[in-house]
Amino acid sequence: MPELPEVEVIIRHLHKKLVNRTIKGIKVFYEPIVQNIARFNQMLNQTFLDVQRKGKYLLFFLSDDWALVGHLRMEGKLYLKPQKDCLKTGKHEYFRLLLDNDMVLQYYDFRKFGRFLLFKKDRYLEESKLERLALDPFLINAKTFYERLQKTRVVIKKVLLNQQIISGIGNIYANEILFAARLHPETKATYLNFAQTQLILTKAQFILKESIVLGGTTISTFDALGQTGSFQNKLLVHGKDKQNCVVCQNKIEKRKIGGRGSYFCSHCQPMITKKD
């Protein structure tokens, strides 16, 4: 599922292909994805001025001061193809934008979880609630992150998935980051000292950066040439339950933490049971 690296890869690609392109046609096949078709249609004849990422959100800034805020959630995928290659509506295709160069931006999402909402630029942060979103591991201040950790009663795994504390990390990378930092996912966040907090950020930056270089973990295709991420080959614990730990050869365990499948090595990631 798209987390920070996958969204970053998509954004970099779309930025090259969309900026200065004008939307000449809009088709919505499943209204809940855009929530309000009439509003979504306001994008007609608007030009893409910029494409950015904030956490796992995609931001498209358009002329006439519109901002399209998108989130791919679990399975959302964007494809950019020549119009002649997408004459038929695809299964699970929920909207498409026809561009002035006869390319089509298609949105597919078989779980229908993704959302693409249009706001006026001066109010989009407030109305989309993006103002609540924390900074991502590349931008967040270590001291701010540490102070936030000291204020919560939940375990570190849940903290890493809380987008209001730190953004961009999803379940896959949370598992990998905690393994890299040798921290048990059920360690209470308040038990971590400043050095351990810094280590989480350092490992997060390293892992996310490497994944971006490798094109992410989600298999995504954005244009006719296609692009496939390969970070899935670098995963050390996620999805590896009952397999041997690459460090100590003990079995990787799987446990539900906060409703999410969590993978860890209890030998390499010992539980911290009291404050340092």
Add this chain to the structure above:
DNA sequence: TTTTAGACCTGTTTGC
């Protein structure tokens, strides 16, 4: 104010 649980979804996996 913080935390938790349920809802939203459907393809895939598992169990009978």
Add this chain to the structure above:
DNA sequence: TGCAAACAGGTCTAAA
């Protein structure tokens, strides 16, 4: 082999 139930997971909302 075929069917049904469980599972996967990011975010939002309501309830505790």
